[in-house]
Amino acid sequence: MTSITLPIIKKQASIGTLVLLALAALGAFAALFRWVDGFDQVSSLSDSRPWGIWISFDLLVGVPISAGAFILAATVHIFHIEKYRPILRPALLTGFLGYLMVILALMVDLGQPQRIWHMLIYWNLHSPLFEVGMCVMTYTAVLLIEFSPPILEKLGWTGLLGFLKKISIPVVILGVTLSTMHQSSLGSLFLIVPLKMYPLWYTPLLPLIFLVSAISVGFGMVIFECALSHRFLGGHIRKDIFEGLSRGMLIALSVLLLIKLADLIAAGEMGLVFDGSFQSFMFLLENLIGIILPIAILLTPSLRTNTAWIFRAALLTVLGLILYRLNIGLVGMAGEPYFPQLLEVAVTVGVFSAGILAFGFAMKNLPLEEE
Amino acid sequence: MENEHTQKLSRREFLKLIGAAASGLLMAAATANPSFASSGEELPPEEHWAMLYDATKCSGCRECEVACKSYNKLSEEDVDDLSGNTFTLIKLYQSEDGSQKSFRKFQCMHCVEPACAASCPVSALHKIENGPVIYDSYKCIGCRYCMQACAFGAPRYDWSLAYPLIRKCEMCYHRENGPACAEICPKQALMFGKRGDLIEIAKARIAVNAGKYFEDRVYGEFEGGGTSILILSAVPFEAIGLPALDPKPLPDRTRWALNIVPAIFFGVGGAMAAVYRSSKKSDKEAEEKKA
Missing domain, CATH: 1.20.5 (Single alpha-helices involved in coiled-coils or other helix-helix interfaces)
Structure with a gap:
């Protein structure tokens, strides 16, 4: 240590x-x-911009930055890599709060928020948004179950605690499955707009790119959380955990880079990357900040074992994902110029401030360090 | 006897007459309102309600807009685009040098495979058996994915409201004589009928007036899998704001991703279970070795 x-x-x-x-x-x-x-x-918002930052940021960023929960749950409970157990509960907490924040923001964005439950009774199996909605609802319930042990410990409800421990493995597997499904389906949402989305971003591989970018940022967020919990709870950060997470992030980012490159070459769109347009600038920025820089940091021998640099690489990955999702939802979408109002x-x-407050409150009041 | 026979015959003839009259009436009704031909089962696209808009015949009188507002009880407003209160609109397009100009009627295109209906997470939008794409407002959650998915910008919203609903043309599917706009059109620039028949009519016009219409084809026969609003134009389709959709229906681009969902569910779930079992086993072995 x-x-x-x-x-x-x-x-x-x-x-x-x-x-x-x-x-x-x-x-x-x-x-x-x-x-x-x-x-x-x-x-x-307008008829030509029906989706603004509430979708492009709160939903398209809120869901992937909560991906650390399913990645760590799988690592500890399925792959039995016990090294990461100390940071599992904070990751589950962030995930659960993240999804609550997404739902809260959707309640503002939806035109008929009081009918959000309609998805449960009026199905449409042809709609990727139906799949996303059902998965988000179910997975939020899964996260509540996964995260409930510290609350139940605090309350002393040992009976329920014992029952949840018995079903924990199927619940974790369900959580991983649901996450794979909706992290990718978030990208499938945009498969239906081939003419509205700028070719640099539109590709049939959107679901795959969304999934892999969610995994990379999931690692990035857990690194970020480790730093936060270190700050809130004091104590030490285990360097081996930090380095392990950064290796996971490096692998995910490398796969992401390969997919994006192969896709650009296959579609013959390399010219668009360097044509000097605003879109090409945003595309380059997104990939430089979010993929190439963090990969470079994590491949540099003198930096990749330095915890402060790992933290910076994680921050860049998160920033790059935010750029990518804003590019998908706003920059790359056809429509009249859109700039969000102050309110x-x-x-x-x-919504994010409330989430951070809730995170801080839980960190102080719940037994999040498990043995 | 003979008398009786004639009487019988005449009665039979009378019945025949009634029958002929009834079927004639039905035929007439079917032409006026193709929905009568529907037996509740899904009809093939060529039987769908459709409209043919011939931009070269349109004089831009905007009677169709007035008729639409009146039938759908929409308030008057001064807009230059479709809106929550304007389901159809005639726009004038002019090339920069003024040599080319054309009107264009905007409205829901009532696609054969509508992207809005495929994307709606609560099935609020759907295509009824005789073609019109309609909206069940009571289901809508207001997510606006339909507005995002539609290539024609048909679904609209009233953004001044706190709880808006989607608004768009439903081809007057409840109206006895079909769409109000088509009925009022004084120049017959807008014709209402069955999709198959209207494509034939459009092709006949193209054949008679070789070179008059853009690329000698009718927009909507194949675009995006076909639309029920068919458009003939002298100027390029893109010049009057019609998107260059390929024949692949838009919902097809999403379909494959949704079709592999069950495979992901069972594949990822099964893989996780397998990993869990093997890692648990190796953990046990490691513990036993320690002991």
């Missing part, structure tokens, strides 16, 4: 909490405004 200092500015927790509370309150105000007064008042951004920021 090696103790390390992370590049996070130390500050008074109470000030941070107050800022987050204020942001969450502003988000709640914006959401209320939308529910009472209508979309026009808070958003730049529209406030909803997104507010």
Whole structure:
């Protein structure tokens, strides 16, 4: 075990909490405004831009950054790599909160949020969104079961705890399966818009690229969380865990790079990458920041064992994924120019602030370190 | 006897007459309203309700817009595009030098394989057996995936509302004489009928007026798997805002990904179970060795 200092500015927790509370309150105000007064008042959404940042960020980023939960659950419970057990519960917590945040944001985005349950009774097996919706609903329930042990321990409900332990393996397997399905189906959502999406991003491989990018950012987020829990709980970060996670991230990123390259070459779109258009710039930025730079860091012998650099590579991976998903949802989609309104951004920021607050609260109050 | 016989005959003849009249009436009704030909079963696309819009005949009088607003009880508004209150719209396209111009009628194209219906997660949009793509507003959750999926920008929203619903042309599927817009058209630029018949009519016009119509073809016969709104134009289709869709229906692009979902479910699930069993076994062996 090696103790390390992370590049996070130390500050008074109470000030941070107050800022987050204020942001969450502003988000709640914006959401209320939308529910009472209508979309026009808070958003730049229009008929030519029916999906804005609530979909492109809250859904398309919110789901993959919660992927660490299924990756670690599989690593510890299925592959029996016990080394990662100490960080499993924080990862499950982030995953569960992440999905709650996605659902919360959807309640603002949907035109008829009170009918969100309609998917349970009016099925459409031809719709990728139906698959995503069903998987997200079921997987959120799975995450609640996976994450409940620390809560039950705290409450002292040993009976239920024992029952959940008995069914834990099938539940974990179901969680991995559901995650594979909806992480990829999120990409399938866009298969139906071949003419609306810029060719650099449109490919039949969208579901595969979405899945692999979700896995890479899942590792990235767990590295990020390790750093956070280190900060909240103090103590040491186990360097072997950090390095193991970074190797997983490196593999996922390399596979992602190969798929994207092969796809560009097969489609004969290499010319578009360097044609100097705004789209080509955004495409290059997304891949430089999110794939090439982190791979380069993790392949450099002097950096790849340095915990601070691993942390930076993870941050770049997360940033790159955010860029990729915003490019898919906004930059690469045809439509009139779209720039979100202040209150529209406030909803997104507010939802994330509430999520971070809940994470901090749970970290302090629940027994998240298991033996 | 003879009398009786004649009487019988006449009665039979009378019945025949009634029958002929009835079937004649039915025929007439079927031409006026193809839905009467439907027995509730799904009809082949050539039997679907359809409209042929010949842009070269359109004078831009916009009577169709007025008739649509009146039948669908839509409020007047000054817009230059389809909207939550405007289901059809005539636009004038002009080339930069002014040498070419053409009208174009915008509305839902009532695709043979509609992307909106395939994408709707709650089946609120669906194609009824005789062709029109209709919307069950009570199911809609307002996700707007249909707006994203539609290549023609047909589904629209009223963004001023807090709980909007999708709004679009439903081809007046409840209306006895078919779409109000087609009925009112004074220039017969818009014809209502069965899709198969209208394609024939369009091809006949092309044959008679060689070189008049763009690429000597009718838009919507094959585009995106075919549409029920068929369009004849003298100017290039792209010039009047018609997307260059290939014949592959849009839902086909998603279908393969959905078809492998069961395989993913059982494949990933089975693989995870297998890994679990083998890793548990090797764990046990390792423990036994230790002991």
